Amino acid sequence: MDFTEIRYxxxxxxxxxxxxxxxxxxxxxxxxxxxxxxxxxxxxADDEVRAVIVTGEGRGFCAGADLERGGETFDWRARAxxxxxxxxxxxxxxxxxxTLRIFRSAKPxxxxxxxxxxxVGITMTLPMDFRLAVSGAKIGFVFARRGIxxxxxxxxxxxxxxxxSQAMEWVATGRVFTAEEALAGRLVRSVHAADELMxxxxxxxxxxxDNAAPVSVAVARRLMWTMLGAxxxxxxxxxxxxxxxxxxxxxxxxxxxxxxxxxxxxDFPDRVSAGLPDMLPEWREPEFR
Numbered sequence: 001m002d003f004t005e006i007r008y009x010x011x012x013x014x015x016x017x018x019x020x021x022x023x024x025x026x027x028x029x030x031x032x033x034x035x036x037x038x039x040x041x042x043x044x045a046d047d048e049v050r051a052v053i054v055t056g057e058g059r060g061f062c063a064g065a066d067l068e069r070g071g072e073t074f075d076w077r078a079r080a081x082x083x084x085x086x087x088x089x090x091x092x093x094x095x096x097x098x099t100l101r102i103f104r105s106a107k108p109x110x111x112x113x114x115x116x117x118x119x120v121g122i123t124m125t126l127p128m129d130f131r132l133a134v135s136g137a138k139i140g141f142v143f144a145r146r147g148i149x150x151x152x153x154x155x156x157x158x159x160x161x162x163x164x165s166q167a168m169e170w171v172a173t174g175r176v177f178t179a180e181e182a183l184a185g186r187l188v189r190s191v192h193a194a195d196e197l198m199x200x201x202x203x204x205x206x207x208x209x210d211n212a213a214p215v216s217v218a219v220a221r222r223l224m225w226t227m228l229g230a231x232x233x234x235x236x237x238x239x240x241x242x243x244x245x246x247x248x249x250x251x252x253x254x255x256x257x258x259x260x261x262x263x264x265x266x267d268f269p270d271r272v273s274a275g276l277p278d279m280l281p282e283w284r285e286p287e288f289r
Contacts, residue, residue: 001042005032007057008039013050013209014202015043015107022058027066028120033094036124037101044106047271050209050217052105053201054128055112061137064119092288095120095152100285102127103153103225106218106272108208112201113137113188118176123150126157129221130204131188133179134197139187145174160228162186213252213268219243219276226280239279246277 001008007018017039019026026032043049056062102109102124111125113133118140125131133139141158143150150158150171158167166185170177182188192200208217223243227236247253252270259266 001038003035003039005029006035006039008042010046010049012206013048014053014205015039015046015049015051016053016055017043019054019056019062022056022060024066025060025063025116026056026058026121027063028095028124029066030094033098036098040101040105045273047214047273049107050212050214051205052107052109053112053198053205054109054125055198055201056114058115060115060121061111061113061117062121062124063116064121064142093151095123098124099127099152099154099157104285105221106276107214108205108217108221110201110205112197113139113179114194114197118142119146120152123152123154123157126152126154126161127225131182132190132192132197132201132204133182133188134194135179135191137179137182138176139179139182140174140176141170142174142176144172156229211266213256213266213270214272215250215252215268215270215274215276216247218272219247219279222276223279226283242281243277243279246279 003020005019005021007016007020009016009018017036019032021027021029021032040052043052105127108130109128111128111131113122113125113131114137115134116138117125117133118138119142122139122141141150141154158171161167162170162185166187170185179188179191183191190200223236223239227239230236250270252268255268256266
């Protein structure tokens with residue numbers, strides 16, 4: 001597939017998605033939004049891909065939404081030429097459409113934040129499973145300083161990652177802070193020198209890809225993220241029980257045990273594209289209204 005504002009590359013069992021507008025610090029556009037969703041579709045459909053890394057080209061990760069429209073950047077009514085009355089439904093936030101797609105990913109996702117990550121440039125990483133950052137990278141939930149609010153479903157994701165107090169401090173001040181502060185606030189997993197960032201992200205991706213059953217990783221990812229919103233541990237118990245019942249009968253389980261007993265590397269035969277167990281029959285993603 002030909003992309004214009006991102007690159008999609010597969011090396012071994014790892015796909016790398018690179019935001020590719022370096023002349024604009026990889027600022028987010030509608031085209032980039034659509035291409036990112038397509039890239040995650042590609043990764044999920046490819047059984048050879050076991051993990052995904054997302055990074056930026058040049059000296060930035062993503063400087064946020066492209067503001068070249070000026071004051072109408074976030075005014076969808078003005079941009080669409082809608083009348084003041086009878087404008088119809090509220091349009092969906094593009095950042096949220098992307099983060100919900102990443103939330104549904106069957107492959108673990110690693111953000112390699114190689115430079116400034118501001119606005120949607122940081123909120124897009126929240127449903128990713130790991131965030132690694134380059135030392136000194138500038139990060140900011142700057143929405144209140146632009147007269148808007150956090151988007152991309154970040155009001156759900158961010159407090160679950162950092163806790164409500166830290167989340168509110170960054171959101172209410174809108175200040176730009178360093179990767180080191182992000183590490184202290186548990187937003188990022190680790191901070192690296194510039195030449196060590198991608199090797200560290202790749203090492204993590206390879207550890208997953210080379211050792212774990214891809215269907216088991218996909219199931220575990222779905223369980224972990226979905227259970228963040230559970231009201232009682234019984235919901236997790238029910239889902240775990242269904243998942244264990246299904247996976248316990250799988251060829252992967254037989255192979256994993258045989259490999260352990262025979263002291264060899266496992267060669268897991270099951271494929272994500274064949275579908276995942278229905279662990280959460282009572283859970284369905286709500287429709288946008």
